[in-house]
Amino acid sequence: MIGPMKLTLGPVLFNWEPEVWRDFYFRIADEAPVDAVSVGEVVCSKRSPFFDHHLPAVIERLTRAGKELMVSSLALVTLERERRQTAALAEATDWLVEANDVTCIAHLVGRPHAVGPFVNVYNEATAQWFAAQGARRICLPPELPLTSIAAIAAATPRAEIEVFAFGRAPLAISARCYHARLHKLTKDNCRFVCANDPDGLPVDTLDDERFLVVNGVQTLAHACTNLIRDIDDLSQANVASLRLSPQHCDMTAVIRTFRDVLDGRKPPEQGGQELAAIYPNVPATNDFLRARATTAKSLQSGSAARST
């Protein structure tokens, strides 16, 4: 039986044009049956100034639409400017702050907050410790297998446990910008070339196997994590919410498809097939959930995620 699982839209990880970014959220507010939305720049602090002025309007529209709002913090904080930015973000009281680094959690201890997927929560002791400090929601790292997810959720009833269920899984973050490096620029003088690739820049092997995508300082899987066929198992594992991470496709349709499967209006298999049409040419994967290595073959076709 499928439980009352919630849907959360994760922050846009890519460098979208500011107006595209704003209109994306306006449409989510107006049309998408999603329970919670997390917004904010997670990957590169240099991008924030471009859409910061749209943020109040986006927050207002989402809140008015009844979405549970979270503002998400930077995943890797090294510069003084980034520290100040993170500290300022943590002062917010009108919405839940989602911390993507311990830097942000340091400011949130003792107050209700959310822990994002870039914080290392690998086991129940860590989840319980953060929950005791005020974490109401914890989105687990994408690489966790179902056995770990179940053990953490069972032991941490104080927090809603969320799982990364749609989108290219973030695999690494660096101080070095690969978009800048590929364009023979430095990070400090990057000309924001990452904006050329709103769904990530494909990285293939020398044997032309599809492999990864880069997004500035971030590296993600080429394959799209898609756990729509795993919803029963996730529900039994007491997962409270599924995170859908924006890709350059019709995310409102993605959300509706997940909603239909959660509400029992559509079988998971049909949902999976529809998602393959909504986000074509990018194969689906559930390899992390099933504790499996990803194979080159599975990335060549637009094949569906293997069920077990």
Add this chain to the structure above:
Amino acid sequence: MELICPAGTPAALRTAVDAGADAIYCGFADATNARNFPGLNFNRREMGEGIAYAHQRGAKVLVAINTFPTAGAQEVWHRAVDDAVAAGADALIVADVGLIDYAARAHPHQRLHLSVQAAASNPDAISFYVRHFGVRRVVLPRVLSVQEIAAIARAVDCETEVFIFGGLCVMAEGRCSLSSHVTGQSPNMNGVCSPASHVVYREENGTLVSRLGDFTINRFAKGEPAAYPTLCKGRFKTSLGSGYLFEDPVSLDAAAILPSLRAAGVTALKIEGRQRSRAYTESVVRAFREQLDALDAGKKPPADRLAALTEGQSSTLGAYRKTWR
């Protein structure tokens, strides 16, 4: 500045102590540490003997328990903490919040060092671990410039340790699932990155192809030295060209900036490479001992003899130089 040296075996520990290490770091032979390679690391008896050997010669032993405990199996990590304390470890190197909390509560007098795997990259993050768990030293992630390190050392209420030589993570440590994606073996959970068990080399028309898991990591022309296929040091293809997208097969050598690191207020210098041979360990430790002794005596440091020991014969200052980014 203290010289912190790696030991993958009891013999390497003795070698490093004899070559002039101030402290040795090592781990148990299981998934509780980030160099969980076959044939490497210490059983309980060896750990006790190694610590005794070091202590008799005035050196310290730091035990790395720096992977993230597997949910539902945390007692393996708890036992590693308890046994390291019982063996007389001078410090535990830890990364996971739940495990640090366990160590701080079960062994309140035990010195704790925050592992590089915790990726605490600024004063706020570091102070969090000092405030909540009494961490005494932080091993800084390899994403920081010397200037940033100096600012951190001034701002935090604990000691700082930095890497000076050996393998170089290009990604923020402890936050990378690249190897996990390709091999199903996770650096964070299993303590292995790009494991040899998943590496295959094959000849194709005079080209040597190196693969990790199911993916080609590099191709080498005849005569070209073939680097180990660590995922982030491979050659890949993009619409903007092919090559070493993330990093060349270089390793870190910060010998040239030891004076700057001392001026930055760094407490300890760390050499990577618990998986390396005894001969390697001895050469590197001796070379850095000479460098540090010369620095302390205000003398000109001896000529750099380390170049031949770096991977692929080329080295980098990595993020210590800001333009690396």
